[in-house]
Amino acid sequence: MIGVRKIGRPMDLKERSYLVEVARGLAISMAHFARNVVKQDEMPTIQYPEEKRVLPERFRGRHRLTQREDGTPRCVACFCCQTACPADCISIEATEREDGYEKVPARFDLNILRCVFCGLCVEACPCDAIRMDTGKYELSGDDRGSLIYDLNTLLKD
Amino acid sequence: MSVETVVPFVMVLIAALLPLSLLPVMIWAERKVSAFIQDRTGPNRAEILGIRLGGVIHAIADVVKLMSKEEMTPARVNRFYFVLGPFLALFVPLVSFAIIPLADSLNLGGTVIPLRAVTLNVGILFVLAVTSFHVYAVVFGAWASNNSFTLLGGLRSAAQMISYELGLGLSVVGTVMVAQSLDLGRIVEHQGGTLLGFLPAWNLFLQPLGFLIFLVCIFAETNRNPFDLTEGESEIVGYHLEYSSMKFAMFFMGEYIAIIGASAVTATLFFGGYQVPYLDTDFLRAHSTGVLRVMLVSMGAICFVLALLYRRYHRRLTALYHDRRRNEARMLGGMMLLMGLAAVVALLFVSPLPEAGGQVVVAAVQMTTLLVKILVVSFFFIWIRWTLPRFRYDQLMGLGWKVLIPLALLNIFLTGALLVFSGRT
Numbered sequence: 306m307i308g309v310r311k312i313g314r315p316m317d318l319k320e321r322s323y324l325v326e327v328a329r330g331l332a333i334s335m336a337h338f339a340r341n342v343v344k345q346d347e348m349p350t351i352q353y354p355e356e357k358r359v360l361p362e363r364f365r366g367r368h369r370l371t372q373r374e375d376g377t378p379r380c381v382a383c384f385c386c387q388t389a390c391p392a393d394c395i396s397i398e399a400t401e402r403e404d405g406y407e408k409v410p411a412r413f414d415l416n417i418l419r420c421v422f423c424g425l426c427v428e429a430c431p432c433d434a435i436r437m438d439t440g441k442y443e444l445s446g447d448d449r450g451s452l453i454y455d456l457n458t459l460l461k462d
Numbered sequence: 463m464s465v466e467t468v469v470p471f472v473m474v475l476i477a478a479l480l481p482l483s484l485l486p487v488m489i490w491a492e493r494k495v496s497a498f499i500q501d502r503t504g505p506n507r508a509e510i511l512g513i514r515l516g517g518v519i520h521a522i523a524d525v526v527k528l529m530s531k532e533e534m535t536p537a538r539v540n541r542f543y544f545v546l547g548p549f550l551a552l553f554v555p556l557v558s559f560a561i562i563p564l565a566d567s568l569n570l571g572g573t574v575i576p577l578r579a580v581t582l583n584v585g586i587l588f589v590l591a592v593t594s595f596h597v598y599a600v601v602f603g604a605w606a607s608n609n610s611f612t613l614l615g616g617l618r619s620a621a622q623m624i625s626y627e628l629g630l631g632l633s634v635v636g637t638v639m640v641a642q643s644l645d646l647g648r649i650v651e652h653q654g655g656t657l658l659g660f661l662p663a664w665n666l667f668l669q670p671l672g673f674l675i676f677l678v679c680i681f682a683e684t685n686r687n688p689f690d691l692t693e694g695e696s697e698i699v700g701y702h703l704e705y706s707s708m709k710f711a712m713f714f715m716g717e718y719i720a721i722i723g724a725s726a727v728t729a730t731l732f733f734g735g736y737q738v739p740y741l742d743t744d745f746l747r748a749h750s751t752g753v754l755r756v757m758l759v760s761m762g763a764i765c766f767v768l769a770l771l772y773r774r775y776h777r778r779l780t781a782l783y784h785d786r787r788r789n790e791a792r793m794l795g796g797m798m799l800l801m802g803l804a805a806v807v808a809l810l811f812v813s814p815l816p817e818a819g820g821q822v823v824v825a826a827v828q829m830t831t832l833l834v835k836i837l838v839v840s841f842f843f844i845w846i847r848w849t850l851p852r853f854r855y856d857q858l859m860g861l862g863w864k865v866l867i868p869l870a871l872l873n874i875f876l877t878g879a880l881l882v883f884s885g886r887t
């Protein structure tokens with residue numbers, strides 16, 4: 306035989322009639338409704354494309370490659386970021402450089418489709434050459450190719 | 463054509479078109495009210511040439527989307543019943559509107575013309591019969607879909623609707639006893655005048671218990687929260703699982719028409735129908751010119767207030783977004799201003815009305831009153847939905863069978879006893 310164990314406490318008449326609690330619930334939702342009808346401007350919603358959220362200072366947005374004073378990339382193609390990246394976004398090809406520094410990237414491709422915005426590449430860089438401080442987060446494109454950023458795009462910002 | 467043939471025709475048109483034209487309003491209200499209750503803004507993006515009407519355009523966008531979707535029919539379904547389900551779901555609720563008295567009968571030199579599409583002296587039974595037809599829509603849709611989940615969903619809802627029909631039927635008996643008639647026209651007439659000198663003699667005050675039971679049952683009948691176990695869109699599979707495109711939309715629209723219809727029946731049975739509180743038909747007809755003036759003034763006032771609101775809206779938008787919505791605010795505000803001005807100008811030309819004209823004006827006022835009552839009750843439907851959680855199925859059945867039906871019987875007994883002791887029978 307199946308035993309039935311009753312759990313919980315029995316409801317008293319006031320609770321079983323539901324009316325009091327229903328009225329209280331209705332009062333709460335009406336208070337919200339009325340407030341939002343009268344004071345629509347104070348609604349917390351951000352009307353996104355027109356209004357934008359103020360970003361925190363350390364917000365990790367799209368990457369950029371920093372430059373020296375003479376406009377050349379700071380990056381020395383050490384592959385630290387490529388190694389650190391957990392999502393395998395970065396692929397670098399190094400080339401030689403004449404003016405005292407050893408290497409410079411010939412290609413620096415960053416596949417933003419794979420990026421998880423963890424910031425490990427920034428942490429890993431010994432030269433402060435890659436940063437995520439552009440504050441750009443509206444990253445979309447018409448095809449995959451346009452979302453693999455190359456050296457020039459990354460240097461521009 | 464004589465008046466006697468034209469008026470019923472117009473009434474049929476109104477009875478058919480009113481719920482259909484309230485449909486987008488209801489869908490819009492559902493979204494906006496739910497949004498405001500939950501501190502959101504709700505839909506405000508879809509637009510036609512920059513006109514958004516605060517989200518009403520989303521209803522049009524919905525229709526376009528649903529119509530352009532692929533119409534799927536599962537394999538091996540009974541096509542006749544499969545199509546009949548959504549058809550019934552949309553048209554059955556529409557029918558109950560036909561017998562709602564929209565205004566007091568016209569009385570043109572001896573000929574009495576009732577202002578409703580169909581005059582039935584068993585009106586209330588017709589309402590109950592038609593509401594119970596809604597079960598067929600659900601059952602046909604569920605069974606014909608050839609899917610065990612929809613069948614389960616359909617059985618669940620059929621059981622729910624049939625159980626609550628009993629309570630529904632019993633709860634209106636008190637109303638019928640008070641009015642001593644099954645005719646909705648009589649029931650509404652009975653609710654004119656006042657009670658104890660200060661309350662309108664609505665059945666709401668004469669039959670508070672009956673009203674409560676009726677309200678709960680009508681919520682269950684229309685499958686609205688807190689009794690929407692039919693759909694329970696967030697966790698259980700409902701009967702219209704296999705429907706797509708416009709057939710799904712018909713179930714969806716049918717639900718809202720059922721709400722409008724239920725609101726109309728509730729307003730008629732318990733909120734005095736077309737009766738303007740404190741002012742009965744004879745009084746209104748005697749002062750029809752004054753009524754017309756008051757109507758124009760209030761129309762003008764409403765238009766001016768709306769124009770003002772649009773102006774505020776426009777200023778806020780300009781300050782906030784500099785976007786195209788301010789053109790809309792400007793345009794609609796201007797339109798409202800013009801309409802208000804037209805009402806004021808019309809006020810200057812009001813001359814004493816002839817008898818027939820006065821009756822038509824009074825009928826218009828009474829129809830507006832009914833419409834306002836319908837909208838208020840519909841709002842209540844939405845308000846409840848976004849306040850209460852859903853009942854568990856055994857709680858639902860327990861409430862229906864063990865609480866509402868005995869209470870409804872008690873209500874009949876009490877009403878009968880009161881009627882006998884007050885010597886009204």
Ligand code: SF4
Pocket residue numbers: 389390391392393394395419420421422423424425426427
């Ligand atoms: S943010 Fe993280 S995932 Fe993105 S490129 Fe840098 S290391 Fe890779």
Ligand code: SF4
Pocket residue numbers: 379380381382383384385386387397429430431432433434435
């Ligand atoms: S870690 Fe810095 S310096 Fe090294 S390859 Fe990456 S960006 Fe260049």
